[in-house]
Amino acid sequence: MLTRSRIAALTALSLGMAAAVGTAAPAVSASPAVSAWPTSHASPALASGAHFPAGAGNKLGHELEQAWQITRGQGVTIALLSTAVDPVTGLAGKVIKGPDYAPLAGASATDGTILASLIAGSGPTGTNAFGTIGRAPGAKILAIKIADFDSHGGNKYLADGTWQSIMARAIRYAVNHGANVIANYPGGDGSTPALDAAVQYAISKNVVVLGGATPPLHKQKSSPLYVPDSLPGVINATGVSLNGLPKLQGTDAEPVNNSVLVAVPDNTLAATGPGDSAYTAWGFYSDIAWLAGTVALIKAVYPHITPAEVARALAESASYHPSGGYNTSVGFGLINPIGALHEAGALVKLGASAAAGPDIKSAASRFGAAQPAVIEAVQHAKAKLYGFGGAIVAGLVLLLLALILGIRRRRRRPVIAAATGGPPGTGGPPTALPVTSFPPP
Numbered sequence: 001m002l003t004r005s006r007i008a009a010l011t012a013l014s015l016g017m018a019a020a021v022g023t024a025a026p027a028v029s030a031s032p033a034v035s036a037w038p039t040s041h042a043s044p045a046l047a048s049g050a051h052f053p054a055g056a057g058n059k060l061g062h063e064l065e066q067a068w069q070i071t072r073g074q075g076v077t078i079a080l081l082s083t084a085v086d087p088v089t090g091l092a093g094k095v096i097k098g099p100d101y102a103p104l105a106g107a108s109a110t111d112g113t114i115l116a117s118l119i120a121g122s123g124p125t126g127t128n129a130f131g132t133i134g135r136a137p138g139a140k141i142l143a144i145k146i147a148d149f150d151s152h153g154g155n156k157y158l159a160d161g162t163w164q165s166i167m168a169r170a171i172r173y174a175v176n177h178g179a180n181v182i183a184n185y186p187g188g189d190g191s192t193p194a195l196d197a198a199v200q201y202a203i204s205k206n207v208v209v210l211g212g213a214t215p216p217l218h219k220q221k222s223s224p225l226y227v228p229d230s231l232p233g234v235i236n237a238t239g240v241s242l243n244g245l246p247k248l249q250g251t252d253a254e255p256v257n258n259s260v261l262v263a264v265p266d267n268t269l270a271a272t273g274p275g276d277s278a279y280t281a282w283g284f285y286s287d288i289a290w291l292a293g294t295v296a297l298i299k300a301v302y303p304h305i306t307p308a309e310v311a312r313a314l315a316e317s318a319s320y321h322p323s324g325g326y327n328t329s330v331g332f333g334l335i336n337p338i339g340a341l342h343e344a345g346a347l348v349k350l351g352a353s354a355a356a357g358p359d360i361k362s363a364a365s366r367f368g369a370a371q372p373a374v375i376e377a378v379q380h381a382k383a384k385l386y387g388f389g390g391a392i393v394a395g396l397v398l399l400l401l402a403l404i405l406g407i408r409r410r411r412r413r414p415v416i417a418a419a420t421g422g423p424p425g426t427g428g429p430p431t432a433l434p435v436t437s438f439p440p441p
Helices: 015-020 056-068 109-118 155-159 162-176 194-202 283-301 307-317 337-350 383-421
Strands: 077-082 094-099 140-145 183-186 208-210 236-240 258-267 268-274 277-281
Touching: 015 094, 056 283, 056 337, 077 109, 077 162, 077 208, 109 140, 109 277, 140 162, 140 183, 155 162, 155 307, 162 183, 162 194, 183 283, 183 383, 208 283, 208 307, 236 283, 258 283, 283 307, 283 337, 307 337
Parallel strands: 077 140, 077 183, 094 140, 183 208, 236 258
Antiparallel strands: 268 277
């Protein structure tokens, strides 16, 4: 069964629902909020931001703004596999409508629209990294609908075996229609050969596949591995709450396992929902936005960079590496957009061959000190070779003549027997000849 760790609570439509999910119920005229699971199902945050210093949030904001001076993701298409996406103001001209693999009348577009705005929305605050703007505001969104969480009958698309097939088809469609990055929301447990093959197909085409930062459903030290987050080649992140940034408006749980590459802020971000409604979003919404946006910036500058190089650039550039260099709570450290751009550039420049140097041998050089000796072949006189060759030819001719004569003789024998016998009908061959069986004429 496809797991979904949080639901969207439309507080402008229902104060009771907002109260049920543990958020402060705003006035009816206030904006809806993207909330966490009901309190009874929520888990405490497993990946803590305590590892990072108090100024980490402000530093990250400056790093993103520095990256924007190089690129804002122009030329990159991010396939968003989620619900439908409404073409709201901040996404005008940026949304490419893909197929609907979960068709339902009146399906909600809340999740997809919020995620799209957090990743690529323009927003009115074009310079504030934590304002109403996407992490890669120059990128485009290829919206592919794979799920519906709020409409009646939507659960049939979330059944085990069904959602994997839908996601696999969506990934292949995204690859074949120009996507450079694929962001998945949500993930689930239990992969299938079709989904595995689709992910590998995307990676083989140089398309970066991202996990959905799928969180655990229960309190535990290590969370289960979900897909596509944990599939080979997929880049996954976990969320941490950073001091100095807007706080989460509810509890949150984040993945803690070895599929985590880096940590990203799960702090509250401003978003735009259907009908240009203002939303606040946190948790995995923020996680996906930070990861997808940063990867889009890398692909914008280095379109031919491989998914493996992208992952390495994110890991090596991450800020505040944990003790030992890596752990399953924060990965290699906190994401660093400008650092990832610089690291990606260094990786691309490495190339596939080693630079010349004192210890570098050319392709034509030999490892041994001496040149190989000349091989002496046995020599034969030409007359002797011609003689052997002539004898072989003569032997073949004689053998051929013998075969021809033998065939003619076999064909004549039944004719002779018939001519020397008695008149037709006397029965049997003449006594002067031996009784012999011949093949039929």
